[in-house]
Amino acid sequence: MTAIRLLLVDDDPLVRAGLSLMMGGADDIEIVGEASDGSEVPELVDRTRPDVVLMDIRMPSIDGITATARLRARKDAPEVVVLTTFHADEQVLRALRAGAAGFVLKDTPPAQIVDAVRRVAAGDPVLSPTVTRQLMSHAAGAEPDTRQVTARTRTDALNPRERDVAVAVGRGLANAEIAAELYMSVATVKAHVSRILTKLDLNNRVQIALLAHDAGLLDG
Template sequence: MSVEGPIGAGRVRVVLADDLALLRTGFRMVLAAEPDIDVVGEAADGDEAVRAAVRLDPDVVLMDVRMPRTDGIEATRRIVAEAPRSRVLILTTFDLDEYAFAGLRAGASGFLLKDVPPEQLVGAVRSVAAGDAVVAPRVTRRLLETFADRLPAGDDPAEHPDLAALTPRERQVLLEVAAGRSNAEIASRLVLTEATVKTHVGRILGKLGLRDRVQVVVFAFRNGLVDPGARGGG
């Protein structure tokens, strides 16, 4: 059953989706203690999560993957289609499990382990709400490397129509994002300010029609811009 709370203007609105009430309570306590975050709803299964996302228009849905009726993967897919402004943050028990990867494929903006420290949970929610850095860019890259052979083949990058719209600098930044680097790391490597990097990332997302940095990484892998077996340098 969904439980709704107050909505504060200008704050990050979160829906919690997990079939375990105790876990939802724990996440709610951590997030509600923050001055800029409101937990506006809860869901005990995937169907409730989708309905809550459509009705409440949250910034972030914290989504467990293993729930009754509709699981978190299908719920994520439906939220991306029916409530596209909401971003989904997958909750998983095991690092690099197939559920996390399936969630990213379904359109999630990142994933967290359920035993994440409170400060990392809060930081992840804020980051995903802002469409900025994924919770742990290097973890996202490692996940994609692990399951790279399961990514569907993409077009020849030289012929991809969207890539032609990127400037040379935007293409550089795209490759840095695909390597799992944060804005600060990209700024250092390309001798730019972090604000400039963030501007470039925003333009890349707009030109390629992507939601966030996770999709930039997937786009680069699918289109052969990044070697899945190569490790990003420091």
């Protein structure tokens, strides 16, 4: 089995050392590089080709949100998991909107951080619907009405079946669960998810869930 290539980005050398120690103990994870600021990320990604980037949010020059947005806009971008101190943080929500596939707290048990990297590398978001709702209620946008109108306009581009799948993704269902609920094959669900991502110019399932929430599709 090919090891998951991991890039660590944090401005605290002690945090990087701790992450390196815990990740280095996993047989299926290879640490290919470390960075102390978001400004170092593009060159390191080009050189090391990571599958996953574990990214601190708060850094002195270029923060993790900006670095994530720039990284996820690239072709064949690696997945990003953001590191944070507080789970109900507006910065976390901004990072997810920028394209992060999830987040972990810095005091999360090592085994759970390792599991998060594995899950994201496999294409699964590290974010539960409950946490999404907590984030939304704690860190609502400054212009929620405008955001809702914009989100509804974007989701209007979906056909009824795609909308059903988007809602199911927003509820945190896995592909197999969506397939069972909507009476379609897993392959068909995957095809719908791919079309939704392309049609709405999104880059992962977390962004589908956030857009569905913003549009009010998860209400009721």
